[in-house]
């Protein structure tokens with residue numbers, strides 16, 4: 001994969017002295033050409049700051065950014081072949097839909113007829129071809145979002161930055177627009193850099209995700225890699241749900257609370273560790289059952305959800321565990337003794353806390 005955007009050791013500090021905030025701390029990452037790349041993390045982790053550095057609205061305190069191998073670190077935003085779609089859409093309410101889309105093209109010095117034609121083509125692309133004469137104020141939120149997308153795509157940028165573009169939409173519209181965005185990215189082949197704090201949105205839409213926290217990239221990988229092989233406790237807890245089970249590693253085996261053990265990667269060093277295991281990867285058995293990775297436990301609560309059930313239990317060392325079971329599973333009573341099994345491939349070994 002060819003690299004479009006390359007961020008090299010980027011840091012950004014806002015303010016000075018006592019009030020200084022390090023919004024980005026030595027971030028290096030490459031975004032591939034034509035990739036749907038997502039920056040995911042909780043509020044304040046630095047995603048928007050990274051996007052604004054790529055757009056050129058801020059300059060880095062340290063580090064550099066290249067686009068197709070060219071240094072753009074000090075290039076003004078309007079000289080970068082990069083466009084941004086904001087959460088607020090930032091449309092002109094007194095202009096028509098077509099005028100909004102053509103606006104940027106005219107600013108770039110394109111002839112009026114050419115701008116009109118291009119605007120119409122972009123509106124067709126976002127399926128708003130028939131709305132070109134309407135005022136923006138006469139459109140729904142989802143339609144306004146499409147106009148903002150058409151406007152951002154009109155100058156054919158190499159990279160489109162999207163800062164939580166769907167967060168103002170209700171859930172149903174949001175799901176529709178997720179599909180729409182994927183289609184647009186696919187059809188245009190433009191590199192998309194998408195910012196969200198919604199892990200499900202990131203998992204379903206992205207080719208690759210950079211999970212961020214406290215100004216750093218915690219893990220970079222495909223949705224599957226990040227879900228099945230979280231690199232640390234932050235990622236395991238932020239993306240989906242995880243159980244954290246204390247274990248002792250000895251010669252390629254993890255000793256579990258209650259005496260059971262499972263094989264782990266032979267490269268894992270001896271010593272204390274934490275196993276991250278997804279709730280759907282744990283198995284329920286009767287007390288005393290001899291199953292792989294057996295952990296004796298006591299049921300604290302069981303909840304039937306219709307689609308599945310959640311079983312809450314406590315291991316012998318007090319660790320709280322949640323299991324996700326098929327809806328057809330018979331749920332044990334509160335206080336019952338059970339055995340929880342963990343299959344060898346299902347546990348990800350993390351460094352002990």
Ligand SMILES: Nc1ncnc2c1ncn2[C@@H]1O[C@H](COP(=O)(O)OP(=O)(O)OP(=O)(O)O)[C@@H](O)[C@H]1O
Pocket residue numbers: 014015021022023041042043044045046047048049050197
């Ligand atoms: N212009 C600024 N001046 C001072 N501090 C700032 C400025 N912009 C951002 N910060 C701080 O930098 C940190 C990262 O902010 P940023 O907006 O990048 O986070 P974010 O992950 O996008 O969060 P959110 O999802 O809430 O938008 C925060 O602590 C924020 O308060």
